Amino acid sequence: MSRAPAKQLEPRKTPVQTRSAVTVHAIAEATIQVLLERGPDRLTTTRVAARAGVSVGTLYQYFPNKQALLFAVLEDHLGRVAAAVEHASSASEQAPLSVMVEKVVTAFIDAKMLRADISLALYAVAAELDGARLVARLGSRTQRALARMLDTASDAHFEDAAFTAGMMLAAMSGTIRAVFEAGVRPKAVRRFRAELQLMCEGYLRAAARPAKECTGSGPGLAQCSQPSAAHTPDQ
Amino acid sequence: MSRAPAKQLEPRKTPVQTRSAVTVHAIAEATIQVLLERGPDRLTTTRVAARAGVSVGTLYQYFPNKQALLFAVLEDHLGRVAAAVEHASSASEQAPLSVMVEKVVTAFIDAKMLRADISLALYAVAAELDGARLVARLGSRTQRALARMLDTASDAHFEDAAFTAGMMLAAMSGTIRAVFEAGVRPKAVRRFRAELQLMCEGYLRAAARPAKECTGSGPGLAQCSQPSAAHTPDQ
DNA sequence: GCATTCGATGAAGCATCCTTCAGGTTTGGA
DNA sequence: TCCAAACCTGAAGGATGCTTCATCGAATGC
Numbered sequence A, B: 001m002s003r004a005p006a007k008q009l010e011p012r013k014t015p016v017q018t019r020s021a022v023t024v025h026a027i028a029e030a031t032i033q034v035l036l037e038r039g040p041d042r043l044t045t046t047r048v049a050a051r052a053g054v055s056v057g058t059l060y061q062y063f064p065n066k067q068a069l070l071f072a073v074l075e076d077h078l079g080r081v082a083a084a085v086e087h088a089s090s091a092s093e094q095a096p097l098s099v100m101v102e103k104v105v106t107a108f109i110d111a112k113m114l115r116a117d118i119s120l121a122l123y124a125v126a127a128e129l130d131g132a133r134l135v136a137r138l139g140s141r142t143q144r145a146l147a148r149m150l151d152t153a154s155d156a157h158f159e160d161a162a163f164t165a166g167m168m169l170a171a172m173s174g175t176i177r178a179v180f181e182a183g184v185r186p187k188a189v190r191r192f193r194a195e196l197q198l199m200c201e202g203y204l205r206a207a208a209r210p211a212k213e214c215t216g217s218g219p220g221l222a223q224c225s226q227p228s229a230a231h232t233p234d235q
Numbered sequence C: 001g002c003a004t005t006c007g008a009t010g011a012a013g014c015a016t017c018c019t020t021c022a023g024g025t026t027t028g029g030a
Numbered sequence D: 001t002c003c004a005a006a007c008c009t010g011a012a013g014g015a016t017g018c019t020t021c022a023t024c025g026a027a028t029g030c
Helices: A018-038 A045-052 A056-062 A066-091 A097-114 A116-128 A131-151 A161-182 A186-207 B018-038 B045-052 B056-062 B066-091 B097-114 B116-128 B131-151 B161-182 B186-207
Strands: none
Touching (some): A018 A116, A045 A056, A066 A097, A066 A116, A097 A116, A097 A131, A097 A161, A097 A186, A116 A161, A116 B116, A131 A161, A161 A186, A161 B131, A161 B161, A161 B186, A186 B161, A186 B186, B018 B066, B018 B116, B045 B056, B045 B066, B066 B097, B066 B116, B066 B131, B097 B116, B097 B131, B097 B161, B116 B131, B116 B161, B161 B186
């Protein structure tokens, strides 16, 4: 989102001793804590360093600037989620749609929920630095994995699995975001999980061109519609 | 998102002469332009004022601080979208699901697309100030309108229309956000519109408890599942 | 024409905070 | 034990940018 020229985001120095490895981890963890307690605009490098129990100078030894620090934390979190979904996807190939949806949705929500606090705090971060690029990068990896899975569905066929996967991913990300921002309560999460499965499966069945016949469940549902053509996916 | 104590966000002074009304509008418009051209972290009050052709002092005569300025712009935009969806909802009561979905999705996308540039620029703003509260406020208004509409569907019945409406809203917001952030191309928008309708209708049919019988379209689709109970909605 | 309110100005105060660097401490191997 | 590399320190430089206020210009009512 930021128009600022992308600064150096790579780590300045790689830890070689155990001591510094601990330090780097402490800094990353402190970043999240400060983010949660003070909010994104009250997050200063000095504060993060203090929280981590080191001095600012140390922080700058491993992260060239503040953006790089936030970027690293964001990357780590998104990477975990992406990996979880990819794993669930590849493990569910050849399965029927309902199983795929259940596995993927569960994996996605669990990965996000594992550290719901971080997820929430990072939404603001993603907007400030050019998180869009990072989201795009990790997102498209995930999207490809999802598409590969969809292509192997035992009970459905997709004209353009990549596009469909993109929509599904967007729906999952979007809805979970809404849930986070509304405040997560444990009960609600269980219900949300079930409902998101309904949504994904409902969408996939509607988007699929069933190999057999069209078993519409009511008038108006464009269940047999053929997408105009195979465009390039939108994500 | 911000933990900062909510500052005064209300306008400091209401324009009484035409002159100042023009000024206020110019400032708001300039805010958007600066946001688009320089990005959120390069947006300064001085820059906005200069762009609007006034001095900083003037800006502070109508907006108590920078946050209030951004807040006003965000509120205006979200308000327009909310109004569009509400209008489409109330205009589609008593209709079948497919019509409802078509009207609402179209209204939503059109409202967002009308000034796609603003939508995109404001995602960052919403994260920085406590946009969550604003989104919640306007969102729940919209959600209620959607729920009212769903309750009158001629061909479906919902156990908990409020919850279902929340999910649908989240899906719409989430997916359109993904599209915006991926970069909008006109062709893709048309396709996205159709696909989002598929998704919403697919979800609603899956979430509804059909009055007649359960016409499942395949194994595994929990089309007749009864949500555990009527909880309070999640948004 | 005058007084009062409204509107606009912009230099300067003030605060925040990112980042550096010169010099200290710790570690691990020789 | 000693040394070189790794690691850490934190005060200070330097830049940015929000916000105020004393002052001037414009409009409106009488």
